[in-house]
Amino acid sequence: MDSSSSIRHVAALDGIRGWAALAVTFFHGILHFNIGLIERVLYAPVAAMQGGRDLLSKFLLAVFNGDSAVMIFFVLSGYVLSGSLDRTLDRDGRPLINSADFLVKRLARIYPAMFGCMLLYWAIFLLSKGWIVYPAVTFDVFWKSSTLYDITIHGPSWSLLVEVLAAPFVVAFVLLRRKYGFFALVLATCYSMFAIDYPVLVGYLGNLWPYLLAFAVGVGVASPQIKSIRFDAKPWHLSVAIIAFVFARHVVPRSGVSGLIAQTFIGGFVVYFASIVSSGAVYRFLVSKPSLFMGRVSYSFYLINVPILYLVWGVMETYFVQFTIDHKLAAGLGSAIISTAITIPLSVFSERFIERPGIKFGKVITFWSSSPSRQTV
Template sequence: MNQKSQRDQAHIRTLDGLRGCAALAVTMFHGILHFNVSLIPRVLYAPAQSLSDGTDIWVKFLLAIFNGDSAVILFFVLSGYVLGASLDRTLDRGEPALVTSIEFLVKRVARIYPAMFFCMLVYMLLSFVFVPHIEYPVISPITAFQSATLYDIGVHGPSWSLLVEVVAAPFVVAFVLLRRTFGFFALVLAIGYAMLAIDYPVLVGSLPNLWPYLVSFGIGVALSSPEFKAIDFDVKPTHLAISIVLFVFARHFVARGNISGLIVHSFLAGLVVFTASRAYRGLAYKFLISRPVQFLGRISYSFYLLNVPILYAVWGTILIINPHPEKHYLLWGVGSALVTTILTLPLAVFSERFIERPGIFFISSLIRRVNNLRKSLAHAS
């Protein structure tokens, strides 16, 4: 495969690989931190150059590689890229903008919610099994429903990013329509507006957690645009490798609350997506398209959701084996993440095959039938 064929594909395998790596990183991230939450202010949020303890430096290195913040920013840039490209393909076929926008939003909701409902069903069943035998969240049917609908995400922390995906969807539509109507210049202005929203959340209606991350979606939409794809740039193996290294480590040298750090982190995520989408050689490229990483990418969404109830089960079991895991928090934390990964994989495979795929097929079939009916009525009139 050459560079042009890679970037012209509707489905780019390297991006699947990035998604799989990000999902695994989130599990490791939570595992490392769980038994020593003091790491969050002392190590995770501290600039790397301010650390002097050898163990803290080592943990900082691990938290940079397996970083939840980096993962979700990468998820959001990937969403902007994939969704922007999908909207463009539909609009290029001459479909009305209003109809396309409504279909897009319906598909987005249908893509996100089925797997989340399945996850909360699993979570509730595990709660019935484990409570009160081990330390485990109590998940009542009401709690499960509220979490599945993203009304209350307290018992499933990572699902906050799903809520961001839902509320960001109309903005993705707006970004694409702005660019198609007024040109790429308008999209650049919109991304600038998204940057201002980081300091002034009211600019995006103070929607939950959208203000720090809307710029990531905008960057993804820009990267998927014909204007960006027309740029003739030969991505060498070193470009992708350097992009990944900078994205993984750069933000850990600035204070957590630094807005410029967040913006640079978002643009570096965009650089990773840009170089990965055009890469066709090199070790990083081969790693991203390898079978294990592609497998993780395929099930990444279900894995991202289902690892949470499994993590709690593993943590609760560890507390029975060793009531004081904080004394060796790194060993128990990394171990819990690895065990959780192994246990979550079959559940994620099941969810991807029997929940995600049928949901996508059903909503696509329904929309196709509605469109056929709409066109038939239009011809008849």
Template sequence: MAGRNASLDGLRGLAAVSVVFYHAILHHEVLVGTTLIQPIQRMTTLRDVLTKIALSVFNGNNAVLLFFVLSGFVLALSLEKSSGTPLGIGSKFVARRLCRLYPALFGCMAAYYLLSLFYAQMGWAGVPSPNARAATLNALLLQITWHGPSTTIQAEMLAVPFVLAFFFFQKRFGSVSALVLFSLSVFAMAQPVFVMGAPHMSAWISSFAIGMLIADRRFQPFFSSVSSLTLWLLIAAFVVVRMFVPFNLDGSTLGQVILCAALVGAVYYGDQNLTATRVLANPVCRFLGKISYSFYLINVLFLLILWSLVDPLGIYPTHALETGLFVGTAVITLTLPFAYFSEKWLEQGGIILGRLLTTAHAAPQTAPAPAE
């Protein structure tokens, strides 16, 4: 892209915030079976209805699908600007992804390990016991046992070969091939062999694929004339539709992936003066979008701290919604400054390092010898 798209940044930022509230409300997993998975028409009490509405507004699963669609979309736009041989393009892409994702993750896991040491020293419960091996394996994305959101970061790395294959295939054979590859990614939901058994990728590869698909400029006309009403309806559908269907169906996931793609396409290609687009592009949402990766990583530490303080009160099982909203608000407030500094130093440092490692520097030319 020529620059960061403010509206997409805002969309990403709001999705990151929703993940915090989602996990804060679902802290006690009993709600997964009674409220999250069941459609709203099966709720029997007012509390269940209100909790279901909150879990739909702050739907972390939908947010993760949106993150992956955005990744596929942005990575495709970035690859379009690449030049050189397939090997050169691929090696630069891999190096930059490593430098983009790992520094902030390493920083988060180091802080997590220090937090576990502190809790162990104080004799407090609520944080895993210190385990340097587990922290290291998690930081390297080899074994996710400490930090749950790292599963999605692992997916970002596992998606790299698929993203490259999709890009080169689409570049060689055009948009029709992109539709074919997206169709194959849908079949992967039931047939993990299509993704060579990579963890969780059978459920998520379609999100990357459709994001790359709509990044093709030939799809721009489908989105460029979107009206303000249509965009608001897409946002409403993104939030509401999954409320009325069983949560764990493949069809429900696929429908949400398509809604994510439609929303990303409409926000990016549509009129940037639409009301919804301007709301997404406001400074607060843009800031949240800019720090969203570090925010997504670090909020877990503050969730653990707040849970360790709130759980002894015994109010979560009976008042999960109210307690979750309170905890989520506190976690967001505490996470913001740490995410800001992580983005500024670790993320940006990694991006700069990636550019330095992958930018060819011309050898200095010696001045020509003076004519005799």
């Protein structure tokens, strides 16, 4: 059994989560009006770029990269969820009951905001009908999307399904480490790497197979064995880790497994250094008020930016058609900026009146747990 494995709340990680959510909006905005960038620029290594325009697009798609953002979300989830479960088990020590408690609260954390987002999606569709082209929302689409039964018109929600499917694996990783030691987690991490080439190892569940490794890495970073390492981390370590995470995978084709694995482990270094560095310009930026604000509303922002982006795109493609054709990059960046301005207040409302009650509801329905201070997961 591990010794006490409590980890403190790390404000810098909230900042990382917030800016990653914002990056997703700009990522989709840039690509929407120029889908040719996907094969020619996004999926190709930087050495294959031809001309300054492609290099600029490559740079922007690296900085505002939705895939990288989701990757860091998953590493952060592994880190935070592992710490939460460890704290509960340190206090209570009933693996079966606490694991069930953990999974129920996880569902209560994920689903309410998704339902709220889809209600907004439906309302915008009804109000915009006849004015702009907008994805059709029917009751069938609503319930399938809200429950994540089928990823229909809310594309980014595939990552929520991965979060749901990964939760039992996170529980298993933590229990294995606590029972058999850190080496058991190393073996589980290897298993996660094998699943990238052999999805059958995770039962072909959703898109879990490329990303289970990210959760395993997050669990590893949160482990007491890693936390006990005495490493004199400098501010520049965090800076280099972030730069490497953002740009390294763009050196190789996106289809390369080596790039996926390397970026996942670099993401682990980002989380590790962010959790122990407490000085420097990057640290100050990550714990600044705007960063912490974005971190607080990041989940709702990540969801709500989708229907709002479609609204902005619909208006632009109806009333500013020529501009979107002649100035694709500017139109994409502009749509992301406008969408962000609209999404932020809606995200504040969702975080306060949907997310928080959902968290409280998760605590209420886990009545079988007698732990006096159950943690948010």
